[in-house]
Amino acid sequence: MACTTILVGRKASYDGSTMIARNDDGFYDEKKLIVVQPKDQPRKYKSKIGHLEIELPDNPLRYTSTPSVSGAHGVWAANGINSANVAMTATETITTNPRVLGADPMVRYQPKTTARGKDIPGGLGEEDLVYVVLPYIHTAREGVERLGSLLEKYGTYESNGIAFSDANEIWWMETIGGHHWIAVRVPDDRYVIMPNQFGIDHFDFDDAFGKKENHLCSADMREFVEKNHLALDMDGGFNPRLAFGSHSDSDHVYNTPRAWFMGRYFNPKTARWDGENADYTPESDDIPWSFVPERKITVEDVKYILSSYYQGTPYNPFGKDAQKGKYRPIGISRTGVMAILQIRGYLPKEIAPLEWICFGANPYNAALPIYTNTNKMPDYVSKVTMDVDSNNFYWANRLIGAMADAHYGSCIQLVERYQGAVANGGHEIVDRYDRKILDAKKFDLIDEANTKLCEMAKKAATSALGNILKEASKAMRCGYSRADN
Numbered sequence: 001m002a003c004t005t006i007l008v009g010r011k012a013s014y015d016g017s018t019m020i021a022r023n024d025d026g027f028y029d030e031k032k033l034i035v036v037q038p039k040d041q042p043r044k045y046k047s048k049i050g051h052l053e054i055e056l057p058d059n060p061l062r063y064t065s066t067p068s069v070s071g072a073h074g075v076w077a078a079n080g081i082n083s084a085n086v087a088m089t090a091t092e093t094i095t096t097n098p099r100v101l102g103a104d105p106m107v108r109y110q111p112k113t114t115a116r117g118k119d120i121p122g123g124l125g126e127e128d129l130v131y132v133v134l135p136y137i138h139t140a141r142e143g144v145e146r147l148g149s150l151l152e153k154y155g156t157y158e159s160n161g162i163a164f165s166d167a168n169e170i171w172w173m174e175t176i177g178g179h180h181w182i183a184v185r186v187p188d189d190r191y192v193i194m195p196n197q198f199g200i201d202h203f204d205f206d207d208a209f210g211k212k213e214n215h216l217c218s219a220d221m222r223e224f225v226e227k228n229h230l231a232l233d234m235d236g237g238f239n240p241r242l243a244f245g246s247h248s249d250s251d252h253v254y255n256t257p258r259a260w261f262m263g264r265y266f267n268p269k270t271a272r273w274d275g276e277n278a279d280y281t282p283e284s285d286d287i288p289w290s291f292v293p294e295r296k297i298t299v300e301d302v303k304y305i306l307s308s309y310y311q312g313t314p315y316n317p318f319g320k321d322a323q324k325g326k327y328r329p330i331g332i333s334r335t336g337v338m339a340i341l342q343i344r345g346y347l348p349k350e351i352a353p354l355e356w357i358c359f360g361a362n363p364y365n366a367a368l369p370i371y372t373n374t375n376k377m378p379d380y381v382s383k384v385t386m387d388v389d390s391n392n393f394y395w396a397n398r399l400i401g402a403m404a405d406a407h408y409g410s411c412i413q414l415v416e417r418y419q420g421a422v423a424n425g426g427h428e429i430v431d432r433y434d435r436k437i438l439d440a441k442k443f444d445l446i447d448e449a450n451t452k453l454c455e456m457a458k459k460a461a462t463s464a465l466g467n468i469l470k471e472a473s474k475a476m477r478c479g480y481s482r483a484d485n
Contacts, residue, residue: 004258004330005092005194006302007163007170010345012191014296018170020163021302021340022089023362024078029336030069031078031394032384033357033370033377037062041135048074050122050157051109054150060135064355064372066337069384077130079339081353081372084138085167087341090129091160094174095197095246095255103228104177107155123155123178129162140164140171144183144216147173152218155179161194167345167352171216174200176244180224185214190290191266191297195258195330198245201289203238247285257282257315257327262305266293274313282315282327299356299367300423302340307331307362318408331362333405338362349373350443351434356426357381359394364401364415366422368393368457369430371446380454393454396461403472410471418464425456 008019024031041060046053063082067075079089109122124132129147137143143164155178162173172192173183184200186192192199205222208215218224225231225243232242260282264273270291271279280287309329314321317329340356356367370381384394400418404411433449 002196002254002328002332003092004196004306005089005161005163005192006262006305007165007172007186007192007194008297008302009170009186009188009190010168011188012293012297014298015344016346017342017344018087018165018167019297019299019302019340019342020087020089020165020170021306021338021356022079022092022163023306023330023332023335023338024066025332025334026068026076026336028334028398029076030384030386031066031337031359032069032392033064033066033355033381035062035372035375035377036065036135037375038135045128045132047122047124047128049109049125049127050107051119052121052124052128052154054132054154056132057136061138062375063134064377065130066339066357068336069386074127075131076127077134078337079341079355080130080134081341081343081355082134082137083373085343085349085353085373086134086137086140086143087165087343087353088130088134088137088143088163089339089341090133090162091126092162092194093126093196094159094161094194094199095248095251096159096177096244097246099228099230100177100244103224103230104180106157107178108157122157124150125156125158126160129160137164140166140169141185141216144171144173148181148183148216148218151175151181152179159198161199165341165343167343172200174198174240174244176218176221176224180218180221182208182217182221182240183215187290189292191293192290193259193262193287194289195255195262197251197255197259198241199289200240201286203240205238241289251285252283253326254328256284256287257310258330259287260284261308261310261313261330263287263291265305265308266297266301267291269294299340299342299369303356303358303362303367303423305330306338307365309363333361333401335361338365338367340367347434348438348443351437351446354430357393358397360397361401361405364404365397366419366457366460367426368422368453369426370450370453371433373443374446374450376447378450378454380458390462390465391458393457393461396458396465400461400464400468403468407468407472407475410475411468414464414467414471418460421460421463422457425460426453429453429456
């Protein structure tokens, strides 16, 4: 599954919060935002893809989830925040190379081949990870440690990147082959860009096998690298991207251009991004995994960059340049959900976490903030069915995107007004209820706040749908008037 991830450390963000966000680019997956209560979390889990059955702990936490509506292919929880205010997004599908897969093959499901034979379960994958990890962790570091132990025990059938955050830390974890993994703590003053390729470009084994302050890995990682001759550095350091990643022609069309655009947006003066003497081009393999931004990063910046399609460059698919559409955009049509998971550590724990939820294609949808420390989500975001229904946030945004994209020139300004209305209204309501809850010390007002947020979003989406439908109707080919003669 193709996705794009951005991680923002607390000293790189506008308000001192941590932010992790990811486009879940499935295939137009129907998604919803729900709360999973401890009593509803099973103690035994069986995956759909891997056919793996595992026992789960007896003490799950409450958590939010954005699962697939149908459930036919598994839960696919995608992301969420638990009641300990730990956030997780999983997964960013990443790339690897034959040397890694030869040394540690993927753990794939093998159905029985004879009547007396037995199925051989596969490992864990994107379908499972949020479901079997997020309810059981109390810090971001614990997320890495729990998932690492599960990978070492059960393995995985795919290469994935996973992010964990709490009020103080963000950790990024990447799987290596079937059973191995590494993880790095994101520096507080940096942001990380991840576009479907192995990302980490520096790893300190001394720290990982010493104090473990900023680096963690599977128990035999150093021996694994040495035994299989995976290190490719010439200077004695260790670059995991060189050792474990891929550098194919398809990377230069599908992955690296997204890293280039994100770095170009947040650090326009740090490096030269355009022209013959550019430090980095859309096809550079060495674009850094993390940067110190030139200014602090806002929620709106995260939403914009995860909605982007090379605006202001020759590669904009809506432009007129001969190179338009050359590279895979960040904001793509098939996104099911994007969530910006924000932990505001300067506020009481009850109102510290916000989940900014987006459904459908990001260039056309809006980001709606929701307080996550609640027992139930409003129907507008949770009661999504497989049938198209504009009375929920998912389908309203899918409809807006499909119509606006087909009539981009006449509709994009209407989309921008809609996005602005939800962003402005979201900030206003959150700011008002933050103050109201703090003044009254009544944390049960969270449900009232979420209701107000969804009412605001529904009004804005309904208005946008009407305006965009009118513009699309004007362009219908069956239009005719007597003056057309």
